[in-house]
Amino acid sequence: MIKFEVVLIATPAFGNFVPIVEFAQRLIDHDPRFSATILIITMPEQTLLDTCIQSRVATSATNIKFVHLPTVDHPSLDQSQSFVAHVSSLVEKQKSNVRQAITNLMGTELDSDSESNSVPQLAGLFVDMFCTTIIDVAKELDIPCYLYFASPASFLSFMLHLPILDTQLTTTELAELDTELVIPGFVNPVPPSVLPPLALKRDGLSWLLYHGRRYLETKGIIINTLQELEPHALNSFSTSQMPRVYPIGPVLDLAGPAQWHPDQAHHQNILNWLDGQPLSSVVFLCFGSMGSFDVQQVREIAHGLERAGVRFLWSLREKPKAQLNLPNDYTSLEEVLPHGFLERTVGIGLVCGWVSQVSILAHKAVGGFVSHCGWNSILESLWHAVPIATWPIYAEQQMNAFMMVKELGLAMEIRLDYKMGRRMVLAKEVEEGVKSLMDGDSEVRKKVKEMSLKAKMAVGENGSSCTSLGTLIDELANGV
Numbered sequence: 049m050i051k052f053e054v055v056l057i058a059t060p061a062f063g064n065f066v067p068i069v070e071f072a073q074r075l076i077d078h079d080p081r082f083s084a085t086i087l088i089i090t091m092p093e094q095t096l097l098d099t100c101i102q103s104r105v106a107t108s109a110t111n112i113k114f115v116h117l118p119t120v121d122h123p124s125l126d127q128s129q130s131f132v133a134h135v136s137s138l139v140e141k142q143k144s145n146v147r148q149a150i151t152n153l154m155g156t157e158l159d160s161d162s163e164s165n166s167v168p169q170l171a172g173l174f175v176d177m178f179c180t181t182i183i184d185v186a187k188e189l190d191i192p193c194y195l196y197f198a199s200p201a202s203f204l205s206f207m208l209h210l211p212i213l214d215t216q217l218t219t220t221e222l223a224e225l226d227t228e229l230v231i232p233g234f235v236n237p238v239p240p241s242v243l244p245p246l247a248l249k250r251d252g253l254s255w256l257l258y259h260g261r262r263y264l265e266t267k268g269i270i271i272n273t274l275q276e277l278e279p280h281a282l283n284s285f286s287t288s289q290m291p292r293v294y295p296i297g298p299v300l301d302l303a304g305p306a307q308w309h310p311d312q313a314h315h316q317n318i319l320n321w322l323d324g325q326p327l328s329s330v331v332f333l334c335f336g337s338m339g340s341f342d343v344q345q346v347r348e349i350a351h352g353l354e355r356a357g358v359r360f361l362w363s364l365r366e367k368p369k370a371q372l373n374l375p376n377d378y379t380s381l382e383e384v385l386p387h388g389f390l391e392r393t394v395g396i397g398l399v400c401g402w403v404s405q406v407s408i409l410a411h412k413a414v415g416g417f418v419s420h421c422g423w424n425s426i427l428e429s430l431w432h433a434v435p436i437a438t439w440p441i442y443a444e445q446q447m448n449a450f451m452m453v454k455e456l457g458l459a460m461e462i463r464l465d466y467k468m469g470r471r472m473v474l475a476k477e478v479e480e481g482v483k484s485l486m487d488g489d490s491e492v493r494k495k496v497k498e499m500s501l502k503a504k505m506a507v508g509e510n511g512s513s514c515t516s517l518g519t520l521i522d523e524l525a526n527g528v
Contacts, residue, residue, distance in 0.1 A: 103307065209232060210247070244443060343384050350389050364378065417435065421440045
């Protein structure tokens with residue numbers, strides 16, 4: 049049996065690294081002829097991500113290998129520079145190391161006995177949405193290169209349409225627009241207020257334009273979505289200029305960080321508390337690995353929850369001390385929450401720090417999710433049939449929220465256009481949003497349950513995503 053190897057590289061961030069590892073696992077589970085090598089870029093600021101990586105290295109199947117690339121001098125960190133600009137520069141500096149790592153793999157292949165099938169053939173290189181400079185390495189080494197896109201198809205449509213928008217807006221920054229935009233992957237015109245914050249800054253926009261243009265240089269684009277969820281966006285890609293698109297989602301890490309996070313006792317205490325709550329009675333508030341608020345906003349959330357009178361689990365984290373660092377747990381919740389809040393909500397609410405989000409969404413007591421609308425979080429909530437109330441913060445989350453509420457009717461709205469440092473979400477908005485979310489008979493809740501079943505069918509045998517993955521594997525194996 050001829051064996052095949054794929055190489056994958058991802059941006060060093062939770063929302064990028066974990067999905068590409070899960071994709072590699074999905075691919076090799078689907079076809080035992082395949083193995084995977086994942087190249088790892090480290091960032092000293094991301095210590096928790098390093099813990100996650102170490103766990104995956106220790107527990108992954110033998111047909112997934114992890115190669116840590118040598119460290120390089122990090123680009124100087126300008127306080128005005130975006131995360132994407134910084135990490136894109138970092139990936140650029142790793143090109144020679146990536147080339148060497150892949151050359152080493154190819155050397156092993158060439159050194160093997162030509163009559164032997166024991167050494168796999170290198171079938172493809174997969175880069176993620178901010179690692180497109182590595183496409184150059186694939187071209188140099190004559191390796192088929194694919195994009196693994198961990199965000200929705202609607203956002204891919206925006207990224208591909210951005211160069212057209214840029215030529216149309218030569219004298220007007222996106223930030224100054226007051227007219228809605230027509231983007232092929234969206235049914236409705238898109239208000240400028242939900243464009244990614246990154247696109248409203250010149251350095252961020254320039255990098256988005258760079259990456260979006262380079263997507264078209266790949267042989268195919270693998271998207272963590274499903275045909276049943278985003279039919280309009282996926283159908284908008286059917287042009288001769290586009291690489292082939294493979295929707296293979298949802299690709300999820302259903303075990304989550306509960307399997308590797310150092311604070312297991314904390315996690316168990318939260319599960320024990322949930323075990324004591326009625327079915328679907330708890331609203332869960334969590335804002336992602338990078339989500340945090342200032343004290344004034346925290347207190348507005350607290351007042352809103354108290355007025356709503358619902359059971360709640362709130363993952364509350366402190367703003368990071370330095371740029372590129374992740375938020376930390378508060379050392380004293382009393383200092384940031386309204387006076388007496390913890391005492392008044394004893395029994396119906398629990399405020400905590402870090403949580404294993406997917407484990408909480410899987411719990412039978414959780415009936416609603418106030419979310420930052422990161423794509424992994426949306427897919428997790430749909431998988432577990434927990435409806436979302438939208439509170440986007442960064443990245444493409446505003447567009448995700450717009451899609452979920454206005455395009456698909458799969459979420460409730462608290463805010464679609466929230467941006468850090470702008471107009472605060474008031475207690476009344478939180479109260480009304482949470483009450484609507486926890487309505488057990490809402491149309492949104494019914495639609496989310498239906499989509500949950502469709503998502504599970506899509507990745508099952510003969511499902512749309514399973515079939516799409518099989519088509520990709522055939523292409524990789526046949527070199528077509």
